[in-house]
Amino acid sequence: MRSFLALLATGLASAATIDMEGLPDTGLDTSSWTTGQAPDIDDLVDLNDLQIAAKNTLSGANYAYYRTAALDEITYQKNMLDWAKIRLNGFSFVDVSGINLNTTILGYPFSAPFFIAPAAKAGKANDGAEANFVKAASAAGLLYVPSISSTLSIEEIADAASDGQIMFHQEYIWSDTSKLQDELDRMEVSGFKAIFLTVDNTGVNGIRDRSLRYTSGSSDTGHSATFTISALNMLRNMTSLPIVPKGVKTAHDVKLCADLGFPAVYISNHGGRVVDLAPTAVEILLDVHRLYPEVFDQIEIYADGGVRRATHILTLLALGVRAVGLGRSPMYANVYGEEGVTKMIDILTTELETTMALMGQPDVNDFRGNTTFINTRQIELEYFGAPLDVDTSSSPYAISS
Ligand SMILES: Cc1cc2nc3c(=O)[nH]c(=O)nc-3n(C[C@H](O)[C@H](O)[C@H](O)COP(=O)(O)O)c2cc1C
Ligand SMILES: *[C@@H]1O[C@H](CO)[C@@H](O)[C@H](O)[C@H]1NC(C)=O
Ligand SMILES: *[C@@H]1O[C@H](CO)[C@@H](O)[C@H](O)[C@H]1NC(C)=O
Ligand SMILES: *[C@@H]1O[C@H](CO)[C@@H](O)[C@H](O)[C@H]1NC(C)=O
Numbered sequence: 001m002r003s004f005l006a007l008l009a010t011g012l013a014s015a016a017t018i019d020m021e022g023l024p025d026t027g028l029d030t031s032s033w034t035t036g037q038a039p040d041i042d043d044l045v046d047l048n049d050l051q052i053a054a055k056n057t058l059s060g061a062n063y064a065y066y067r068t069a070a071l072d073e074i075t076y077q078k079n080m081l082d083w084a085k086i087r088l089n090g091f092s093f094v095d096v097s098g099i100n101l102n103t104t105i106l107g108y109p110f111s112a113p114f115f116i117a118p119a120a121k122a123g124k125a126n127d128g129a130e131a132n133f134v135k136a137a138s139a140a141g142l143l144y145v146p147s148i149s150s151t152l153s154i155e156e157i158a159d160a161a162s163d164g165q166i167m168f169h170q171e172y173i174w175s176d177t178s179k180l181q182d183e184l185d186r187m188e189v190s191g192f193k194a195i196f197l198t199v200d201n202t203g204v205n206g207i208r209d210r211s212l213r214y215t216s217g218s219s220d221t222g223h224s225a226t227f228t229i230s231a232l233n234m235l236r237n238m239t240s241l242p243i244v245p246k247g248v249k250t251a252h253d254v255k256l257c258a259d260l261g262f263p264a265v266y267i268s269n270h271g272g273r274v275v276d277l278a279p280t281a282v283e284i285l286l287d288v289h290r291l292y293p294e295v296f297d298q299i300e301i302y303a304d305g306g307v308r309r310a311t312h313i314l315t316l317l318a319l320g321v322r323a324v325g326l327g328r329s330p331m332y333a334n335v336y337g338e339e340g341v342t343k344m345i346d347i348l349t350t351e352l353e354t355t356m357a358l359m360g361q362p363d364v365n366d367f368r369g370n371t372t373f374i375n376t377r378q379i380e381l382e383y384f385g386a387p388l389d390v391d392t393s394s395s396p397y398a399i400s401s
Helices: 002-014 047-057 060-067 074-085 129-140 154-159 177-189 229-236 251-259 281-291 310-318 328-336 338-359 377-384
Strands: 103-105 108-110 114-116 169-172 195-198 243-248 264-267 300-304 323-326
Touching: 047 060, 047 328, 047 338, 060 328, 074 281, 074 310, 074 377, 114 129, 114 338, 129 154, 129 328, 129 338, 154 177, 169 177, 229 243, 243 251, 251 264, 251 281, 264 281, 281 300, 281 310, 281 377, 310 323, 310 338, 323 328, 328 338
Parallel strands: 114 323, 169 195, 195 243, 243 264, 264 300, 300 323
Antiparallel strands: 103 108
16 A cells, blocks of 8 residues: 555656647657656657657756747747648659659758758757757758857867768857957858858847746847848958848848848748747748749748648748758757757658658659649638639649649
C-alpha cells in the first residue's frame, strides 16, 4: 500500500500534461514523458512534436523566449493556419524514380530548398548553442544563417564550420554605425558569403506578452529608427558582401528592393514577432504576383513564417520562392543538440521527397514557380475579396501551357 501511494505520488509529480497549443493532432502520446526532461527522441516524428518536446524540456522562461510573438499572436497563428486553405495538385503518370532537392541559393549549391533562419540565443536550449546548427547544416549540405544576437560570437560560429561550408550571416541596423561596420567587417573576414539585413525591427522590437511575463521588456534595442533609403544606400557601401533585406512584408517593398538592385529579398513577418495582424508570406507573395510579377525574374525571393511541413515549403516554392527559412523549429530541435537539428532536417527532407514523388514532380527546380501545383483561391478570396483569376471557365486544376 505504501509503495503504491509512493508510486502514485511520483507519477503525479512527474507525468507530463502538456497543452498542445492547438497544433494538428497526429496522435503524439506524452503520457510517459517527465516534465523538465527531454523525451526519447524516437517519440518525435514531425516538427510539431519537436515543439512539444522543447516545451516539456525547457524552463517556462526559455520556452517563452522562443515561442513568443507580438500582441494577440494573430499573425503567429495565421502563419500556421493559412496552410489549411491551400490545395496542392498532384499528377500521376510521371517518372518520379529520381528525386532531386539540390538547388542554389544566391548561386551557392545546397542540398535542399530550405535553410535554418537567423534566430537569437540558441544557448537557451543547449550548451552547444549555434555550433549545433553549423554542424548539422554542414553534414546535411544545408544553408545556416546565424543571428547577430546569437549566444556565440561571429568568430566562434565561423570556427565551427567545416572546410568549404557556405554560410550567410544576419545583421541588424544598429544606430551605432561603428558597431555595424565592425560586425560587417568581421563577418566578411570570418568567411560568411552574404548578409541578411533585417529591416523589420525599426528602432524597437515587437511587444511580446509571453516573454514580457518573464522579463522587464526593456525597450532599448540599439536598432536605428531612422533607417531610410539613403541610410540603406550608405550601408551598402559598408561591405562588399551581397545584402539581402529580410523582413520585407509588403509587395511594395519587395518591388522597391528589386528596383534598388538587391540580389534577393526575404519576405517575412518575423514569425509574427513584430507587427501583429501583418499578412502571411503566402498573402504577400500573391500580392507580388498581382502587382509586380516581373520581380520573380529580377531577383531571388526567400520566405518564412509558420513552416512546419514539406507541404508548406512546396506551397512557397510553387509561388516562386527560391528557398524557405525555418525559425522556431531548429531552436526547439536544439534541446537535443546537433542530433535534434539533424533529425529535424531529416524529417523535412523525407517529407519533401515523399510529397514531390506523390505530386509527380521529381525535381525541385522544375517545381519552383509552377503555380499549376497549387490552388490558392481560398486565400485570394479572403485577402483580395475575389480570386485573382476570376475567369471561372478555367478549372483550378487546369494545366497552363
Ligand atoms: C526565438 C527567435 C529569435 C529570432 N531572432 C531573430 C534574429 O535575431 N534576427 C532575425 O532576423 N530574425 C529573427 N527571428 C525571426 C526568424 O528569422 C524567422 O523569420 C521566423 O522565426 C520564422 O517563423 P517560424 O518561427 O514560424 O519558422 C527570430 C525568431 C525567433 C522565433
Ligand atoms: C545533390 O548534390 C550532391 C552533392 O553535390 C550530389 O552528391 C548528389 O548526387 C546530388 N543529387 C542529385 C539527385 O543530383
Ligand atoms: C557609395 O560608394 C560609391 C563609390 O565608392 C559612391 O559613389 C557613392 O556616393 C556612395 N554612396 C553613399 C550613399 O555613400
Ligand atoms: C507545370 O507543371 C505541370 C504539371 O506537371 C506541367 O504539365 C507543366 O508543363 C508545368 N509548367 C511549366 C511552365 O513547367
